[in-house]
Amino acid sequence: AQSVTQLGSHVSVSEGALVLLRCNYSSSVPPYLFWYVQYPNQGLQLLLKYTSAATLVKGINGFEAEFKKSETSFHLTKPSAHMSDAAEYFCAVSLYYGGSQGNLIFGKGTKLSVKP
Amino acid sequence: KAGVTQTPRYLIKTRGQQVTLSCSPISGHRSVSWYQQTPGQGLQFLFEYFSETQRNKGNFPGRFSGRQFSNSRSEMNVSTLELGDSALYLCASSEGLAGYNEQFFGPGTRLTVL
Numbered sequence: 001a002q003s004v005t006q007l008g009s010h011v012s013v014s015e016g017a018l019v020l021l022r023c024n025y026s027s028s029v030p031p032y033l034f035w036y037v038q039y040p041n042q043g044l045q046l047l048l049k050y051t052s053a054a055t056l057v058k059g060i061n062g063f064e065a066e067f068k069k070s071e072t073s074f075h076l077t078k079p080s081a082h083m084s085d086a087a088e089y090f091c092a093v094s095l096y097y098g099g100s101q102g103n104l105i106f107g108k109g110t111k112l113s114v115k116p
Numbered sequence: 117k118a119g120v121t122q123t124p125r126y127l128i129k130t131r132g133q134q135v136t137l138s139c140s141p142i143s144g145h146r147s148v149s150w151y152q153q154t155p156g157q158g159l160q161f162l163f164e165y166f167s168e169t170q171r172n173k174g175n176f177p178g179r180f181s182g183r184q185f186s187n188s189r190s191e192m193n194v195s196t197l198e199l200g201d202s203a204l205y206l207c208a209s210s211e212g213l214a215g216y217n218e219q220f221f222g223p224g225t226r227l228t229v230l
Binding site: 032036041042043044045046049051090094103104105106107108109 | 120149151158159160161164172174206208214215216218219220221222223224
């Protein structure tokens, strides 16, 4: 069965430091992978998505993620953290049903704190 | 374009009651998905509707049901509420099927069951 594991429920970085949020997936077929961000009391916003094109995906707000099939990983990075990056981040994989895409399976989320 | 709207934003119900939540997708979007978000279980998929048809369903009891209207607006109903149904219910819309296309999320409806 497809699943998503996010390592670390809480990550804290200093402003200006590298942000690295880890995501590993399991899927029996090539997946579509997504990163979403959720700010307090808001819905989710798509940061970026991987759909079997380029393995390095660039998203909004300076975030990017690299798809590594050999490691079954899709880690999210940002070179320099900003205070406004403090939020909860969710990695998700889409399921396949009979050749057509299905619903999203989300990881448990990682709360990112940014210290001044 | 207006974003995804959900009504009401907050609800308080008691055990045994039923509740209906509403979602208006972005204009032109034909897919509406529903998710339940709780601190313990995280984000869990409930169901997806596309062009008034339920396309996929998550692993939830039959007390959870939904429907989609011809204008793509969707409603979700929970009957015989239990304490464990307290959660943030998120609706998301997309132009095509949810698994491939970007989903746009609403702010959610916070349901509290007493």
